[in-house]
Amino acid sequence: MKGRKKVVTAMDALPARSKRSSPPKNRKGAPSPLDRAMGLGGRPRIETGSAAIADLGTAPSPQPTMSEREALDRIDLSVDIAPERGLLLTNPILVASGTFGYGVEYGEVVDVQRIGAICCKGTTLRPRAGNAPPRVTETPGGMLNAIGLQNPGVDAVIDKYGPIWQGWKVPVIVNIAGESIEDYVEVAKRLDGVPGVAGIELNISCPNVGKGGLQFAIDRDAARAVTTAVRRATELPLLVKLSPNVTDVRPIAKAIEEAGADAITAINTLSGLAVSSDRTRAFLGNTYGGLSGPAVKPVALRIVYEVAQVVSIPIVAIGGVTNLDDVLDFLACGAVAVQVGTAIFADPELPVRLGDELRAECLRRGLASYKPLIGTALPKRTGTPSAKGAEYRP
Numbered sequence: 001m002k003g004r005k006k007v008v009t010a011m012d013a014l015p016a017r018s019k020r021s022s023p024p025k026n027r028k029g030a031p032s033p034l035d036r037a038m039g040l041g042g043r044p045r046i047e048t049g050s051a052a053i054a055d056l057g058t059a060p061s062p063q064p065t066m067s068e069r070e071a072l073d074r075i076d077l078s079v080d081i082a083p084e085r086g087l088l089l090t091n092p093i094l095v096a097s098g099t100f101g102y103g104v105e106y107g108e109v110v111d112v113q114r115i116g117a118i119c120c121k122g123t124t125l126r127p128r129a130g131n132a133p134p135r136v137t138e139t140p141g142g143m144l145n146a147i148g149l150q151n152p153g154v155d156a157v158i159d160k161y162g163p164i165w166q167g168w169k170v171p172v173i174v175n176i177a178g179e180s181i182e183d184y185v186e187v188a189k190r191l192d193g194v195p196g197v198a199g200i201e202l203n204i205s206c207p208n209v210g211k212g213g214l215q216f217a218i219d220r221d222a223a224r225a226v227t228t229a230v231r232r233a234t235e236l237p238l239l240v241k242l243s244p245n246v247t248d249v250r251p252i253a254k255a256i257e258e259a260g261a262d263a264i265t266a267i268n269t270l271s272g273l274a275v276s277s278d279r280t281r282a283f284l285g286n287t288y289g290g291l292s293g294p295a296v297k298p299v300a301l302r303i304v305y306e307v308a309q310v311v312s313i314p315i316v317a318i319g320g321v322t323n324l325d326d327v328l329d330f331l332a333c334g335a336v337a338v339q340v341g342t343a344i345f346a347d348p349e350l351p352v353r354l355g356d357e358l359r360a361e362c363l364r365r366g367l368a369s370y371k372p373l374i375g376t377a378l379p380k381r382t383g384t385p386s387a388k389g390a391e392y393r394p
């Protein structure tokens with residue numbers, strides 16, 4: 001009998017290198033993490049392996065003793081990811097835009113106040129219904145999504161969530177998107193000074209209507225122009241999120257820094273495609289989708305590694321984080337903080353647990369802070385930036 005080819009799912013890839021971060025069992029009858037993450041209630045379709053998401057097994061961890069607890073509490077995980085304006089986080093583990101709703105959806109399952117910061121769903125000037133379904137599908141080691149920035153619009157976000165966020169200890173960074181510079185500027189202006197909004201993350205992976213649909217993120221001048229305009233429109237800490245869908249990200253990152261961004265976040269999803277099961281069309285309603293999850297981590301690491309050598313503003317890394325080893329890898333490549341995205345769908349408590357694990361790792365290594373872990377894998381040089389990596393690009 002011929003052996004069936006094993007379908008590798010995102011979840012197969014989860015505990016790849018570390019036994020740490022074993023996720024807890026899904027509570028029976030609790031709302032699905034995926035539902036919460038989408039923020040708007042609709043459960044997206046997962047084509048394969050979704051059963052694997054539901055039950056991930058429990059690994060009880062021993063409780064620290066009182067003296068260990070005190071030693072752990074003394075370890076400094078704080079980081080200011082926008083030193084010029086001040087965006088101080090109690091720890092460097094954030095949640096990525098589009099994977100944690102507006103934070104409120106998780107209140108019953110996660111202690112959201114223990115997360116470093118929340119990047120909320122992509123927010124636009126006017127409400128958006130998003131793309132036609134299907135909008136997501138699982139892939140080997142990840143998923144494709146084409147949600148299409150479904151959101152109620154900036155005014156509704158401010159009215160509904162601002163008063164809640166205002167009472168929170170955890171900073172909320174609003175991820176914003178638009179089709180023109182004017183869109184971005186208007187959204188930033190409306191968020192400026194809103195209590196509960198700690199910063200803005202520019203999602204520039206959107207088609208620029210003024211440039212015939214070309215993404216802001218793949219054009220250095222467009223990235224510079226949108227960053228400059230938003231910088232003038234707000235005093236809020238400004239993070240700009242890089243797209244991996246470029247040949248060389250470094251000139252774009254430099255332009256963003258020169259335009260006044262406080263920090264760079266990297267990376268957004270990789271452009272991808274899935275085919276329908278009868279192979280008569282593209283599977284997703286939007287044809288293309290964004291690839292995320294463990295499969296994208298090496299790409300994200302390469303980009304963080306390259307960008308860290310050409311900018312001096314902080315870098316917040318994102319892409320395929322599922323365990324502490326991933327966090328340590330991104331720190332070693334120059335990131336000062338890390339966002340967790342797709343892995344939250346399987347394990348909403350992961351971001352909080354990673355903060356605890358990073359603390360324990362510092363204690364184990366005799367470190368008073370996690371800062372010595374940053375940049376250890378970067379080339380040791382003082383001269384011109386390294387071009388390492390360029391030779392491997394197709």
Ligand SMILES: Cc1cc2nc3c(=O)[nH]c(=O)nc-3n(C[C@H](O)[C@H](O)[C@H](O)COP(=O)(O)O)c2cc1C
Nearest residue numbers: 096097098122145203267268292293319320341342
């Ligand atoms: C369902 C879904 C929705 C997303 N929505 C947004 C968004 O609105 N804005 C944004 O900048 N990134 C969005 N992203 C990208 C993530 O924030 C993150 O950059 C990417 O998924 C890579 O990280 P990961 O591999 O840990 O998921 C979304 C990702 C997913 C999976």
